[in-house]
Amino acid sequence: MFPSGSYFLKAPRCKGRPLHLGALIPDESNYDIIKGLAGQSLGVDTMKQGISRQGIGRLRFANEEIQMPKVTKKMLARIMSYFWPERMKMLLVMGIIVVIAILGLVPPILIKNIIDNALPQKDMVLLSWLILVSIGTTVILGLLQVAQSYLSIWISKHIILNMKNQMYAHLQNMSLNFYTAAKPGEIITRITSDIDGIQDIFNTTLVNALTSVVVLISTAIVLISMNWKLAIVGMIILPTFIIPTRKVGKLRWKIATRSQEKISDLNQIIQESFSISGVLLTKIFTKEKDELAKFEQTNHEVISLQIKESLVGRWFRMTITTFIAIGPMLIYFYGGYLFIKGEISIGSIIAFVALLGRLYLPVSQLSNIHIDVIRSLALFQRIFEYLDQKQEIKDTPDATSLEVIKGKVSFEKVYFSYNSKVKVLEDISFSVNPGMMVALVGSSGVGKTTITNLIPRLYEVNKGSIKIDDRDIRDVTLASLRNQIGIVMQEPYLFNDTIEENLKYGKKHATEQEMIEACKAAYIHDFIMTLPDNYKTIVGNRGIKLSGGEKQRVSIARVILKGPRIIILDEATSSLDSVSEMYIQKAMVPLLKGRTSFVIAHRLATVLAADRIFVIKNGTVAESGTHKELLKKEGLYRQIYDTQFKGK
Template sequence: MTGAAKEQKPGGGSGPIFGRGPLGGQLGLPVEKAKNFKGTLQRLLSYLKPRRLQLLTVFLMAVFSMAFSTVSPKILGLATTRLFAGILLKLKHVPGAQVDYHYILQIIMLLAGLYLFSSFFSYIQQYLMAGIAQKTVFAMRNDINEKLARLPLSYFDANTHGEILSRVTNDVDNIATTLQQSMTQLITSVITIAGVVIMMLTISPVMSLIAFIILPLSFLLTANITKRSQNYFAAQQQELGELNGHVEEMYGGHTIVKAFGYEKQSLDRFNRINERLYTAGWKAQFVSGLIMPLINFISNIGYVLVCVTGGILVAKEKLEIGDVQAFIQYSRQFTMPIVQTANIANIIQSTAASAERVFELLDAAEEIPDKKEALNIESPQGAVRFHNVNFGYKKDTILIENMNLDVEPGQTIAIVGPTGAGKTTLVNLLMRFYEINNGKITLDGVDIRDLQRGSLRMIFGMVLQDTWLFHGTIRDNIAYGRKDATEEEIVQAARAAHADHFIRTLPDGYATVLNEEATNISQGQKQLLTIARAILANPAILILDEATSSVDTRTELLIQKAMTALLQGKTSFVIAHRLSTIRDADLILVMDSGRIIEKGTHAELLAKGRFYADLYNSQFAGQENQAVSV
């Protein structure tokens, strides 16, 4: 992580953390846009096709809700007109003149009914849309989950876990939020605009013209301010990302910072970045904060013009006073849906960008599917053969070239060599995590490409240098490879891995719950648990990739004895840097640049006095069993 690391919002979009701008913080913010907006939107809408009938119902509910809500000011104007007429007649001292309260009461009752129906239909609309959104996203998550199971290991090697998780969680959540909230708001806003325009035109085309002239001024002003504020928001995001990166680095390396006395320099740098963030954030919020006051100012000018024009028309008896009141209400309702629609347009852009990232994952190249007639080896013996195997992570760069290797059942094969020699690659090819370019790998005489992947990988047990334990009890972690294991078998496996003693010293023993990163036990203890897991699984072929790298020398010797007993009658591949751990191997393969340059027993290779002998002697020139990375 560098100091310039960028802070990202869900969906990959960017936005301020220290406060939001007006209108929900959308206007003025830089919006991430999809590369292919139209195509992405069409594909996203295809997820809604199975729910077309429900969407139509949502639309109709919105129409009914807005219809009842939109007609209300016009009806309220009737009551105002009748009330004004009664008061005017009284002021003129017309005999028998009085206010028609009965009529006004009927209008009030009618309005109450209209608002009640409007709320009811609005509730139905929201309820249905929530169901549509969640079912749509449920289907999308299912597609993603199934896709992840079909992706090759190369995809996860090429993309960081954080990036994949961001697409699966943040981007999908962004889509769900848009479907459930913004989609409903968009439908409502569009219908409201249409209804209000119709009602305004029916009341007075002249006053409508005034309202429509004022509207473009608001848009021009908003667009101009938004353009200016985007630069400040972009600067704010850049400084925020740098600040977050610096804080994460300093807290992540807190011990090193203290040890080297870097506190003052760290604090000075924090203050410099924080000052720049304050300046950029203040400018961004100030400029974007001008939008609503200026819009209100223009709206108020329009409001004054409408009122004056309405008063003139009432004075000339060309318009009822209740209609003027209704028109003023409509003019107030007219601006906000338009601003909301413009705001939602930005949200949809961001959502399309999120959807595009999700679809990129769904369109990623999948691993070659199993053949329809794929085989399953019921009783594997462990005979492995590499025949003229060629492989490269990139098509134009070959790492392993023309490799030939015969492994008999029960043999222990040690693989040594410098970093990047192809040791782990050999194991990845054997378990078919990657597909070979040419040649053939067989297991008990069967091409591994003719076997079911699940069946093939069940034959292997792996203990890696990088331990992996999940959030759960120690008992469940050991039994990960054998769900039907008994308590006695779990304890026996732990004893064989010399993990039983430390497990029993824990407060809850085998019921101790490991946290998400398993940081409540040491690295060496984690490795002992992974070894116990492999022992319990009892596979036909074992792969040990520097399996004892995190344990002390005494425990390592004990584990070696346990492994010797475990490996009896099993084929095993041992990747080792500490050459002292593989002296008893049946066959040692020395790899360099993807080729096997030497092979033989420990004694035979030392006698040759070549590459292996140089490696071995370099490790033990100083002192026996010194672990030196090669």
């Protein structure tokens, strides 16, 4: 727990370790680093640049006073927009509620007639009819309540369906900046439990409010028409139900907000602990007890908050229950007095008591509506916080499709930074002709991966432009741009599915023959055929059942199947053994053939054959040329070369 007055970042932990960019991959959230799309280590300084951008790095103070949501016309209109498509069904629900409220008055009135007329007159026919009508009314009421409940659930579930689809689509379009700081556990909470909690707004809150109002009005009218004096006695205690509701609602909202945040933390722990990488890390460092202790503490905090939320207003509810019990006694007392005076019948007194429950229950529910509305607004506020996150990278209104391209790539005076304080890239200019192989070399954190991430617009340049075939990439649609680009990451990501489905991620409708040809080109087909289910083999979580080299070759086959004109290879062989590296290098031959390629490598042996080599230093192109040309310059490249090949 943080001490009072301290604060913490809603972002992955740093603790001085290198950070990577790829909270893109949910299973990697257990790392204290963020694994990037290309696996490039950015270092703490670079990450610090990113966490101050819009939508990330938000400070939350441990002793911060939680503010009640401000209800505005704009917010209410936004909430109602989700209900508007179901308006016809909502009107039908309202109609059923009115009918139920009116029919609910019938049984007490029938009881009055049974006691005052049928029994004193010893009229069995009248008694039979009154009982039959009462039974029939009860059956009809039950059927209508079932219909109303079904429609209410249907409406609320479809509202949730649309909201989850909207949230998922919105999050898919967020830039990498959002995912480098957002907790996967919190994202899961917002898109699941937060939105699921919304269903109570219609299914319970709105329906109960409408039902209570209709029942309250209709019951009050009947009571007053029967005996206005007795009606006043029955209704005189109603104000005591309403007075404490605002205070109770505010307290419940605060607890509910903290509860949802703790649930996010709990989801984060579960997400981190039970990913395949998290499980391995825990077992290797024998941290099972520590992780269990952390889970138990957070789980205990969640339960404590939920218990507090459930108990909020318990004295208030006890008071209401007491007055509900006192009400009938007052009716019997004053009603008995009126009966002795001959102003009312016994049947009327009994009907009054029966109707009194219909009077008190709606008021009790209405007194809690304020609490339920405040809690629902808290959930809407959390949801809107995410939906209002700015999508930094999106298609312009006049964006056109990038169809068949040759593969020319140009950087023209490109500047980029994660914030305004620290520059990552500065005045990057170069041009790569179609089919050329370009290598980016330099020490870690100098901006090599950032350069390649700018090509598919995973980030947006601050100044300058990037062009493909002389067309600014900001003028074309993101989908058509990224369809032309294939990326082979240092640590390839495979879904917990079959090899076939992982391959089809590169081309949805690929034929079996196309997959086989791609896998043969990637030198992985023969291995796949040795597996029990061949292409139908499940690879496990993140491809755990395959070796590093096998996963890499499957990912290369996937890119080959996609058939992009531009290829980005980010340390694709750096973590492999020599045999696997040999296979990968063979697989790269058909992958790179005829395509423009950008290769990031620390080991110069993998880039000696590049058509052009860019040496990156402090976010700038320090040197460029072929391998032989750069050796003659006796500059930074020569230093790197001598370091790696000295004595060999």
